[in-house]
Amino acid sequence: MSKKPVIAFLTGGYSGEAEISYKSAITIENNIDKDKYEVYKIDIRKDGWWHTTGDGQTTGVDRNDFSLTVAGNKVTFDAVLIGIHGTPGEDGKLQGYFDMLGIPYTSCDAATSALTFNKRYTVAVAAFSGINVARSLHLFRHTPVDPLQVASQLQLPVFVKPNNGGSSIGMSKVNKAEDMAEALRKAFNEDDQVLVEEFISGREFTIGVFKTGGKIMTLPFTEVISKKEFFDFEAKYQGLSEEITPAVVDESIAEKVRSAAKRVYEVFNCRGVVRIDFIYNEAKGEPYMLEINTVPGQSEASIVPQQVRAMGWTLKDFYSALIDEALALK
Ligand SMILES: Nc1ncnc2c1ncn2[C@@H]1O[C@H](COP(=O)(O)OP(=O)(O)O)[C@@H](O)[C@H]1O
Ligand SMILES: [Mg+2]
Structure with a gap:
């Protein structure tokens, strides 16, 4: 042997x-x-x-x-x-x-991992390739700004997020200009860079994408319905959200989400399994990309394992496919 x-x-x-x-x-x-x-x-x-x-x-x-x-x-x-x-x-x-x-x-290579770890650089590259993203401002600790002026440059409500964070820590939804200062303080507490992004209304979908045998495949995707105002830390890890896998959606919408996800995977030259968050805006009839997670959670209850099971694969087969794809790079 x-x-x-x-x-x-x-x-x-x-x-x-x-x-x-x-x-x-x-x-x-x-x-x-x-x-x-x-x-x-x-x-x-x-x-x-x-x-x-x-x-x-x-x-x-x-x-x-x-x-x-x-x-x-x-x-x-x-x-x-x-x-x-x-x-x-x-x-x-x-x-x-x-x-x-x-x-x-x-996982994704060094350049893609570094790029996608920065939410603002991610949406900037995506927008350049014709992927829909929210309008946003990128703020740096070394260049202080007037919170009211930030609020006036975008349409409220906005999300204020640490630019490199994860797990929704330090993030707020700002509905009124006077709440901007506190939201910026909270986000800068976590990171030297902050992203202020217009709120996209619609249904939230998150989709795993991976490559096997050189072919890009999408997993059956999930609708996230938060019981909190948004998919925050408690919603994510303390059960205050409902996740429906596979999402119950019209095939025409599902196809738009899948094709946007594949396009993102191609544009960013991804490798391995990634999970891409989208909001599907009904008025525009288009998915808007929020972010790319290049090392998505794999706990028993995590979204990617749910999606793998929904596809009818075992996790064993799935992890073997990812490992074999890496071994083929040798
Ligand atoms: N621009 C936005 N419009 C609508 N909802 C948003 C927006 N940005 C973030 N959210 C909500 O906040 C959650 C967390 O934001 P996300 O950018 O995915 O950061 P994290 O790295 O914390 O997952 C999303 O899952 C979504 O529910
Ligand atoms: Mg997310």
Whole structure:
């Protein structure tokens, strides 16, 4: 029998989103095909990059060549499965490191990861390619602005968001100009850059897209119905939202969402599985893209696993498809 491909599965990360990475890790570990691959889980933390063996020995990664030494044997990897939400697994940093070492990985490349981690740069590139996005302003901590002037340049209501954040932390919906100052303060608390974006009314859809055998495939998509004013942190992680997979929509709308999603995947030269958030505006009859998540959540209850099941695939088949796609880059 030929040797199984050796896969490093990365979890953790340096941001608050590490907590969510560990939840994703449970699903990935339960479903990754151990008959097909030899898998080493590595916890990427600020205090080190750690692997713990079956008998409880913890050993650090040699960052010179991304290798481990386990029971006296050196282990190198054929591909990396990136399961880190937030920095450094979703923003291009680890991608750049693996590119330098020539080790293939399952996510978008360094440039796409860095670009899509910046919400404003994402919508700017999308707009240039004819994808509908909301009008917005990009603010920087080093250039303070008058909140009332910000409010006057866009049509209210607007969303005020940390530009690089995730999980809706530090985000507000502003209905009145006088609430802008507080919203900006809250967002700048999380990030040096803030995006102020016009509210798009409509139904919210989020869609997983991946590539297998070189072909771009969309997953059956989800409608998100928030019980809060928008899909905020509580709505996302504390059950205050309803997610309907597959969304119940007219085929003509579904086709517009799928084709916009495929187009986004192509324009951004994505790789692996990404999840793209859209608002479908009925008046315009068009989906508007909000953002691209290049390392979408994989916990049991997360949206991508729901969509994979709705497609009739097992998660095992799905993760194998992602790993095989990365191995083919070798
Ligand atoms: N321009 C907008 N119009 C309407 N709803 C929005 C807009 N921007 C954000 N939202 C709402 O806020 C949620 C979170 O925003 P998003 O940009 O996806 O950031 P996050 O990284 O926190 O998921 C969305 O899922 C949506 O419910
Ligand atoms: Mg989102």
